[in-house]
């Protein structure tokens with residue numbers, strides 16, 4: 001635990017009530033910034049933990065245990081006397097009445113609201129995807145994929161006919177960072193670990209296909225970084241299939257619009273996001289992906305007491321005029337800024353415009369293989385980019401203890417190639 005000494009929590013009184021919906025990077029960022037202010041902060045999340053999404057692949061591929069990637073939400077606030085945490089689902093928000101409703105708790109009124117409910121997967125109506133695809137957005141998604149992969153390999157070990165049926169083949173959809181990082185992580189698990197775990201299963205019969213509808217993967221990166229990523233994936237025996245759009249999926253087959261049918265029992269969905277459905281219920285005019293457009297100070301038009309931050313928000317970069325991407329660093333920084341602007345309002349001062357400090361765009365393809373493009377066009381690839389990724393993402397972890405845990409796990413895995421978390425524990429088993 002981060003605090004050993006119990007902190008007295010004064011009962012909520014007549015101070016302004018700040019309701020923070022969502023305990024991701026954005027919600028935590030906002031709530032923590034208000035720790036010294038004369039307000040009562042209530043954080044509500046459907047989970048009792050904060051999820052560090054950039055490490056979900058590592059959970060899905062047995063590199064890290066779920067506890068490294070999920071941190072108890074209450075632990076993050078037990079040293080903040082003006083904060084309370086509740087674990088329940090937000091069911092509706094009435095912006096006119098300044099009130100939110102929840103699945104298992106009475107409604108709460110607010111003076112200030114931070115909308116930080118993130119995004120969710122968008123299957124774009126692909127037939128069978130919601131039933132059979134494996135998205136990668138929550139900790140539960142990562143654990144589900146991990147257990148499915150382990151179960152399929154164990155099944156094929158007992159019944160080799162399953163290999164021909166595609167039990168071990170994986171199709172990953174989407175050539176952006178989520179798709180590329182997932183494909184790279186699964187390939188390393190297969191080619192470096194399972195090759196030893198299952199010596200009788202011929203690896204050459206196991207396919208990993210990355211399907212991207214556009215002509216190239218990693219379109220946000222410069223050409224030489226794209227080429228590097230393609231080469232790194234090819235070196236891990238991942239087939240990059242550009243111009244291929246998934247038409248439908250069943251439990252055992254992936255059908256592409258080109259007519260190609262891939263026998264695969266696993267389809268990982270890394271192709272698209274849409275804002276949390278609460279956004280569409282607010283009666284606001286929304287932007288692409290149902291994201292909530294913000295004013296320069298991150299408040300919502302017509303509602304100066306409401307702030308939208310992180311993945312749910314459509315935030316225009318004041319420097320470039322472009323919309324900011326759905327990234328952890330944008331979420332944390334925008335959350336901080338919303339918290340500061342609420343404190344300014346409470347003090348009777350003017351709010352300030354949000355200025356994003358861009359640390360660059362980066363993605364990992366595998367161990368020692370990554371790409372990075374800095375805000376001024378500087379690029380890196382390979383080990384230096386991999387280390388830069390580690391440094392930037394360590395800073396996003398919520399506590400010093402989490403950072404230490406991650407460094408130990410990464411270093412151990414880096415030196416040993418070991419993936420100790422490849423076991424399945426069933427609570428209902430003997």
Ligand SMILES: Cc1cc2nc3c(=O)[nH]c(=O)nc-3n(C[C@H](O)[C@H](O)[C@H](O)COP(=O)(O)OP(=O)(O)OC[C@H]3O[C@@H](n4cnc5c(N)ncnc54)[C@H](O)[C@@H]3O)c2cc1C
Nearest residue numbers: 022024025026046053054089090118310311326327328331
């Ligand atoms: C697989 C993956 C890899 C990524 N890799 C990187 C990376 O390398 N670098 C990077 O910068 N970014 C990365 N990102 C993006 C980054 O993680 C997100 O941009 C960031 O988490 C958004 O933060 P947020 O607080 O807006 O939303 P979230 O982190 O999604 O938090 C939203 C919170 O709201 C809660 N919630 C949602 N709906 C409800 C409800 N109805 N009731 C109650 N609670 C609810 C959720 O439980 C969640 O805790 C990655 C994302 C994914 C999915």
